[in-house]
Amino acid sequence: MAKDETQGFRLIGTRPDRPDGLDKVTGRARYGADISAPGMLHAAVVRSPHAHARIVKIDASKALALPGVKAVITRADLPTGLTGEDWNLQENTLAGEKALYDGHAVAAVAATTKLIAQDAAKLVEVTYEVLPHVTDVDAAMAAGAPVIRAGTADHSVPEGMHPNVVKYIDFGHGDVEAGFAAADLVRAQSYKTEATHQGYIEPHACMAQMGSDDRGEMWVCTQGHWYIRRMSAAVLGVDASKLRVTPSEIGGGFGGKTTIFMEPLALALSKKAGGRPVKLVMSRSEVLRATGPTASASMDVKLGMKKDGTLTAAKVMFRMQGGPYIGSSPVGEALSCALACYDVPNVMHEGYEVLANRPKAAAYRAPGSPMAAFAVESLLDEMCRELGLDPLKVRLKNAAREGTKSSYGPTYNRIGLVESLEATMAHKNLLAPLGPNQGRGVASGFWFNHGGETSVSLAIGEDGTVTVSVGTPDIGGSRASIALMTGECLGIPYEKVRVNVVETGALGVNEPTHGSRATFASGLAAVEAARQAMAEMCRRAAAEWDIDPEAVEWRDGAAHPAGPNAGKFPPMSIAEIGAKMGGSGGPISGHHEVTAGGFGASFGVHVVDVEVDPETGRTTVLRYLVVQDAGRAIHPAYVEGQYQGGAAQGIGWALNEEYVYGADGRLQNTVFLDYRIPVASDLPMIDTVIVEVPNPGHPYGVRGVGETGITPPLPALANAIHAATGARLRSLPMSPPKVLAAIKAKAGG
Amino acid sequence: MSRIHVTTTVNGDAVEFLADPRDSLLDCLRDQLNLTGSKEGCGTGDCGACSVTVDGTLVCSCLVLGVEAEGKRIETVEGMAKGNDLHPLQRKFIEHAALQCGFCTPGILVAAKALLAENPDPSESEIRFWLAGNLCRCTGYDKIIHAVQDAAAEMRGA
Ligand code: FES
Numbered sequence: 023m024a025k026d027e028t029q030g031f032r033l034i035g036t037r038p039d040r041p042d043g044l045d046k047v048t049g050r051a052r053y054g055a056d057i058s059a060p061g062m063l064h065a066a067v068v069r070s071p072h073a074h075a076r077i078v079k080i081d082a083s084k085a086l087a088l089p090g091v092k093a094v095i096t097r098a099d100l101p102t103g104l105t106g107e108d109w110n111l112q113e114n115t116l117a118g119e120k121a122l123y124d125g126h127a128v129a130a131v132a133a134t135t136k137l138i139a140q141d142a143a144k145l146v147e148v149t150y151e152v153l154p155h156v157t158d159v160d161a162a163m164a165a166g167a168p169v170i171r172a173g174t175a176d177h178s179v180p181e182g183m184h185p186n187v188v189k190y191i192d193f194g195h196g197d198v199e200a201g202f203a204a205a206d207l208v209r210a211q212s213y214k215t216e217a218t219h220q221g222y223i224e225p226h227a228c229m230a231q232m233g234s235d236d237r238g239e240m241w242v243c244t245q246g247h248w249y250i251r252r253m254s255a256a257v258l259g260v261d262a263s264k265l266r267v268t269p270s271e272i273g274g275g276f277g278g279k280t281t282i283f284m285e286p287l288a289l290a291l292s293k294k295a296g297g298r299p300v301k302l303v304m305s306r307s308e309v310l311r312a313t314g315p316t317a318s319a320s321m322d323v324k325l326g327m328k329k330d331g332t333l334t335a336a337k338v339m340f341r342m343q344g345g346p347y348i349g350s351s352p353v354g355e356a357l358s359c360a361l362a363c364y365d366v367p368n369v370m371h372e373g374y375e376v377l378a379n380r381p382k383a384a385a386y387r388a389p390g391s392p393m394a395a396f397a398v399e400s401l402l403d404e405m406c407r408e409l410g411l412d413p414l415k416v417r418l419k420n421a422a423r424e425g426t427k428s429s430y431g432p433t434y435n436r437i438g439l440v441e442s443l444e445a446t447m448a449h450k451n452l453l454a455p456l457g458p459n460q461g462r463g464v465a466s467g468f469w470f471n472h473g474g475e476t477s478v479s480l481a482i483g484e485d486g487t488v489t490v491s492v493g494t495p496d497i498g499g500s501r502a503s504i505a506l507m508t509g510e511c512l513g514i515p516y517e518k519v520r521v522n523v524v525e526t527g528a529l530g531v532n533e534p535t536h537g538s539r540a541t542f543a544s545g546l547a548a549v550e551a552a553r554q555a556m557a558e559m560c561r562r563a564a565a566e567w568d569i570d571p572e573a574v575e576w577r578d579g580a581a582h583p584a585g586p587n588a589g590k591f592p593p594m595s596i597a598e599i600g601a602k603m604g605g606s607g608g609p610i611s612g613h614h615e616v617t618a619g620g621f622g623a624s625f626g627v628h629v630v631d632v633e634v635d636p637e638t639g640r641t642t643v644l645r646y647l648v649v650q651d652a653g654r655a656i657h658p659a660y661v662e663g664q665y666q667g668g669a670a671q672g673i674g675w676a677l678n679e680e681y682v683y684g685a686d687g688r689l690q691n692t693v694f695l696d697y698r699i700p701v702a703s704d705l706p707m708i709d710t711v712i713v714e715v716p717n718p719g720h721p722y723g724v725r726g727v728g729e730t731g732i733t734p735p736l737p738a739l740a741n742a743i744h745a746a747t748g749a750r751l752r753s754l755p756m757s758p759p760k761v762l763a764a765i766k767a768k769a770g771g
Numbered sequence: 772m773s774r775i776h777v778t779t780t781v782n783g784d785a786v787e788f789l790a791d792p793r794d795s796l797l798d799c800l801r802d803q804l805n806l807t808g809s810k811e812g813c814g815t816g817d818c819g820a821c822s823v824t825v826d827g828t829l830v831c832s833c834l835v836l837g838v839e840a841e842g843k844r845i846e847t848v849e850g851m852a853k854g855n856d857l858h859p860l861q862r863k864f865i866e867h868a869a870l871q872c873g874f875c876t877p878g879i880l881v882a883a884k885a886l887l888a889e890n891p892d893p894s895e896s897e898i899r900f901w902l903a904g905n906l907c908r909c910t911g912y913d914k915i916i917h918a919v920q921d922a923a924a925e926m927r928g929a
């Protein structure tokens with residue numbers, strides 16, 4: 023069975039059409055809101071217009087009196103006694119004593135039509151006692167800030183902090199003070215980033231049905247249907263196995279669809295309405311007001327550097343709010359990512375998680391890493407300029423490599439930051455001439471990647487074709503890449519493998535498609551399952567040839583006698599084995615389940631050229647380059663797509679996107695017109711270079727590729743804007759008014 | 772509120788449905804006619820996922836009332852392929868990996884088809900500005916632009 027799996031691939035690295043392409047270009051693909059069922063009701067949610075308010079009374083009598091209304095639910099319909107994150111999820115699904123942010127759900131209605139449900143929602147009378155609120159992270163920590171929920175803080179928080187400070191983290195190694203003393207230049211700065219939203223174009227949507235026996239079914243757009251099942255079951259107090267959750271095609275997630283926001287409401291409404299199916303689809307403004315944006319951050323960074331660019335010490339202090347519940351902000355990840363690109367002997371990280379009257383934050387692509395990179399990579403750039411050093415050479419000089427003890431603890435195995443920096447330095451974009459008001463910025467970025475709980479099954483068909491069942495919803499082409507790996511392993515054509523994303527009843531528990539794990543972990547499990555099936559097929563051939571199974575080898579999609587001593591038998595193809603399997607021992611399948619370790623860290627380097635209009639402060643991206651280590655690009659077109667999509671989101675975060683809260687604590691920009699994500703005319707082509715430093719922890723060398731790309735754009739753009747204008751922006755987004763003010767302040771000062 | 776009877780043509784087929792005066796054309800296509808290819812990303816005319824043509828004019832169907840469809844010719848993504856023959860744009864989108872989640876794809880295909888009907892040889896920047904009303908959060912637009920350029924070239928016979 024010896025096969026060189028590091029080179030000479032037949033399928034890996036090719037770019038076949040994706041299996042779901044035809045359905046998606048013809049409009050046939052079915053997303054969350056695209057299915058209906060007989061007798062189906064429609065739901066609408068009543069949401070708090072206040073950032074912080076005690077719920078005094080909810081009167082649904084007028085709503086219930088409206089013809090066509092079948093059920094209204096409030097928190098009183100949900101079980102009590104939940105604790106920890108389950109309580110947080112229940113509280114976020116439907117407010118209890120207090121509404122904690124603008125848009126917080128307080129009741130839900132099911133009716134025979136969408137319009138009646140919406141009308142009925144307006145008839146639910148909620149009496150609020152409005153309380154003082156706070157939405158800014160620094161303000162929420164300050165003395166006198168309104169207390170969001172006393173007693174939330176865990177034991178880590180030092181005495182004397184405001185009760186909104188709920189978690190403190192610190193870790194590091196070396197002696198930072200000695201490190202700063204040994205530096206030629208020590209600089210410290212503070213940075214702020216606003217919350218942004220994942221901005222998937224498909225709003226959350228589900229259709230659910232649950233009977234009085236608590237058995238339920240759900241169709242839902244999600245990155246992880248086992249998470250939906252477990253969380254919904256916990257919120258409703260039912261057994262997880264009573265729920266069967268089927269994922270729809272998913273219209274983007276970026277981390278935001280790894281948790282529940284409203285799914286238990288559909289189940290509870292269905293049960294209350296006699297088990298009729300209920301469809302619940304969010305509007306865009308509900309998505310923006312009430313589903314997971316990322317955290318907002320306030321950060322201090324201090325770096326020490328020698329004249330030659332060597333980093334001697336680094337210290338970071340991050341404060342992040344992720345809404346009104348503990349554990350929603352990615353402060354721990356942000357700290358761990360902050361200095362992960364570099365080999366710094368002395369590092370110290372500290373962070374606080376803070377509660378605020380904002381929606382419960384969810385994961386967003388490389389959670390925490392973009393903010394951290396904005397702070398660290400901006401200061402690094404400033405110091406390179408001050409010392410007259412090339413920012414790429416300084417990054418290369420300090421780059422983490424195999425054997426480096428990472429800033430967050432573990433020692434790296436084979437990683438590709440050095441190769442990525444070298445590929446960047448050799449790229450033609452660095453030679454492009456720059457004109458007046460133009461500037462170039464560079465930055466590096468990091469993400470851990472992830473393995474996680476994974477269960478995959480594979481079955482050989484009667485005609486020798488192969489079906490793979492995976493539990494990771496396909497957001498960006500993972501069915502294609504898993505089919506390529508399976509076909510590669512079995513020696514059969516790509517077209518002979520069908521990969522299905524299956525429901526919760528069909529496999530063991532799978533974590534969501536998150537952390538850049540689907541192609542890595544489901545791919546790894548599919549390859550292991552294929553190897554099992556392959557071994558069984560060799561046994562079937564051996565039995566028929568009456569030789570030892572050890573004397574059979576698998577290659578080119580067929581069993582072969584392993585050598586001249588094994589006997590002279592013509593190869594037995596997978597199709598022949600499949601056709602005969604009923605009589606040769608029964609169905610042939612493979613199955614693998616694992617909590618996948620061995621994921622390989624991901625590094626990338628971005629270079630951006632901008633032009634800043636000195637009259638308006640508007641930044642135009644002229645040229646953009648993404649260089650990133652993929653480990654191995656299984657389907658390079660979809661790897662490039664991840665790089666380009668990540669860069670576009672990062673550009674949006676850097677230049678435009680932000681949550682804007684009014685003095686009343688209400689979100690001001692609740693539609694795409696005001697929460698403006700990059701459009702086609704905002705961007706240039708995005709150049710990509712795929713570096714391949716194979717991950718030793720995967721049979722084909724795969725690292726995840728999805729996350730890292732959103733990280734470098736934030737600092738790269740800040741660095742480019744500085745290069746173009748001389749003005750240093752330390753707060754995101756770098757919108758035209760802010761850039762203009764910074765240019766003017768510089769001219770004035 | 773009483774519903775209004777609407778007779779119209781969708782993708783060449785005569786259809787009729789009952790519309791609440793508040794229903795958008797998008798609601799009617801999706802909920803009454805089961806044409807769920809057109810998507811709702813915003814309902815406010817900002818994302819283009821609901822793009823269709825009405826008498827040849829590109830519109831956001833979430834901003835058109837269902838009752839306005841009376842007597843019109845509506846074309847949606849479901850009408851782009853002729854049987855199993857995909858429109859060149861559809862083929863090129865698959866070939867160029869111009870979709871990831873695919874949720875924006877129906878609207879972008881309809882909008883791009885309308886562009887090429889008006890301008891068979893658009894420049895990169897003309898494509899970018901024409902599609903500026905169609906949000907895609909996944910791709911960074913790069914491969915979408917390439918796919919449109921390639922489809923345009925094929926349709927010109929270039
Ligand atoms: S749904 Fe019509 S423009 Fe977004």
Ligand code: FES
Pocket residue numbers: 223273274869870871872873874875876906907908909910
């Ligand atoms: S492919 Fe996902 S929004 Fe465009």
